[in-house]
Amino acid sequence: MHSVTVLGAGSWGTALAFVLAENQHDTLIWSHRKDQSQEINDYHTNKKYLPDSELPTNLAATSDLQKALQHAPTIVLAVPTKAFREVIQNFLPYLSEPKTFVHVSKGIEPDSLKRISEIIEEEIPEHLRKSIVVLSGPSHAEEVVLRHPTTVTAASVDEHSAKFVQDLFMNHYLRVYTNEDVIGVELGGALKNVIALAAGIVDGLGYGDNAKAALITRGLAEISRLGIKMGAEPYTFIGLTGMGDLIVTCTSVHSRNWRAGNLLGKGNSLEQVLEDMGMVVEGVRTTKAAYQLSQKYDIEMPITHALYDVLFEGMTPKEGVDQLMLRTKKHELEDFKSF
Ligand SMILES: NC(=O)c1ccc[n+]([C@@H]2O[C@H](COP(=O)([O-])OP(=O)(O)OC[C@H]3O[C@@H](n4cnc5c(N)ncnc54)[C@H](O)[C@@H]3O)[C@@H](O)[C@H]2O)c1
Numbered sequence: 001m002h003s004v005t006v007l008g009a010g011s012w013g014t015a016l017a018f019v020l021a022e023n024q025h026d027t028l029i030w031s032h033r034k035d036q037s038q039e040i041n042d043y044h045t046n047k048k049y050l051p052d053s054e055l056p057t058n059l060a061a062t063s064d065l066q067k068a069l070q071h072a073p074t075i076v077l078a079v080p081t082k083a084f085r086e087v088i089q090n091f092l093p094y095l096s097e098p099k100t101f102v103h104v105s106k107g108i109e110p111d112s113l114k115r116i117s118e119i120i121e122e123e124i125p126e127h128l129r130k131s132i133v134v135l136s137g138p139s140h141a142e143e144v145v146l147r148h149p150t151t152v153t154a155a156s157v158d159e160h161s162a163k164f165v166q167d168l169f170m171n172h173y174l175r176v177y178t179n180e181d182v183i184g185v186e187l188g189g190a191l192k193n194v195i196a197l198a199a200g201i202v203d204g205l206g207y208g209d210n211a212k213a214a215l216i217t218r219g220l221a222e223i224s225r226l227g228i229k230m231g232a233e234p235y236t237f238i239g240l241t242g243m244g245d246l247i248v249t250c251t252s253v254h255s256r257n258w259r260a261g262n263l264l265g266k267g268n269s270l271e272q273v274l275e276d277m278g279m280v281v282e283g284v285r286t287t288k289a290a291y292q293l294s295q296k297y298d299i300e301m302p303i304t305h306a307l308y309d310v311l312f313e314g315m316t317p318k319e320g321v322d323q324l325m326l327r328t329k330k331h332e333l334e335d336f337k338s339f
């Protein structure tokens with residue numbers, strides 16, 4: 001049994017805390033909202049984020065960040081990318097010894113263009129970090145708490161830490177693999193949200209399975225091109241955190257990114273969609289970051305560009321699809337030839 005703290009009591013933080021508590025670890029989940037930590041302690045539920053689930057009675061919650069930090073040598077960070085730096089800056093004064101940081105957030109910061117592990121490295125001094133592990137893969141919180149078979153990957157440059165995290169989470173419904181390709185795992189998890197928004201849009205427009213398959217396949221191609229240029233291992237993109245997460249996010253009604261895209265395709269405005277969702281839609285900010293990365297690394301990412309135009313430049317979803325379909329003729333593998 002290990003002591004573990006989970007920071008963030010949204011859908012994913014709660015589902016992961018559920019797994020850790022079921023695995024008999026001494027688990028404390030932190031919410032920045034007191035009413036939410038009280039609900040978890042008093043009723044063993046988190047109705048806003050996982051309305052149909054009962055949480056294990058051995059899962060404790062707090063809204064006291066100092067207590068949360070001091071509870072455990074392993075800290076799981078499960079807050080949206082947008083809140084990531086702020087949460088670290090808030091807990092830094094309470095961090096007095098090195099800890100293992102496991103992050104599960106799927107985004108890239110616009111403008112700085114940092115991946116999440118790079119944000120951790122930037123914000124937490126080296127002597128206060130034992131190691132950094134990213135846990136990612138095709139995993140909807142709603143299905144994990146139903147104990148439906150799910151697979152994810154724990155990636156770290158430190159093999160021992162990746163295996164430690166594998167052991168922490170692994171059980172009969174959550175199978176955890178390890179990988180050392182942190183760049184590939186982080187990019188796959190973040191960039192699939194861009195493609196999932198686009199997949200939701202084509203469904204919202206009423207297009208069919210051909211269009212969806214095209215987006216998943218050509219989406220994987222542009223994610224891989226960028227990722228390889230940024231130093232990722234090519235094979236990571238045909239694994240769980242690449243192709244696996246693309247499939248689950250582009251095809252599931254559980255996906256907030258797919259649902260947001262679907263509403264956009266049906267003609268709703270971005271502002272209206274984000275207001276109605278009430279949960280994080282990581283793909284919106286990550287589309288901006290991916291667009292900037294494609295320019296920085298000079299990589300063609302047509303789906304990302306079309307989505308950027310729809311989200312931020314006033315293009316209609318239908319015009320976005322036309323822009324993709326009417327591009328200059330190409331050989332299927334043309335853009336890979338320079339690799
Ligand atoms: N939901 C899933 O199934 C799932 C699966 C894998 C990965 N993820 C990733 O996990 C991350 C978190 O997603 P989620 O699904 O839990 O989101 P969510 O919208 O369900 O919950 C977000 C949580 O973060 C909290 N929060 C927001 N701003 C905050 C701030 N400034 N300070 C502290 N807390 C703040 C919210 O109160 C909420 O508890 C995302 O990057 C997402 O891509 C989600």
Ligand SMILES: O=P(O)(O)OC[C@H](O)CO
Pocket residue numbers: 106137138139140193196245248249254255256257258280281282
């Ligand atoms: O609901 P989404 O779109 O944020 O996706 C959740 C997970 O990332 C799926 O693996």
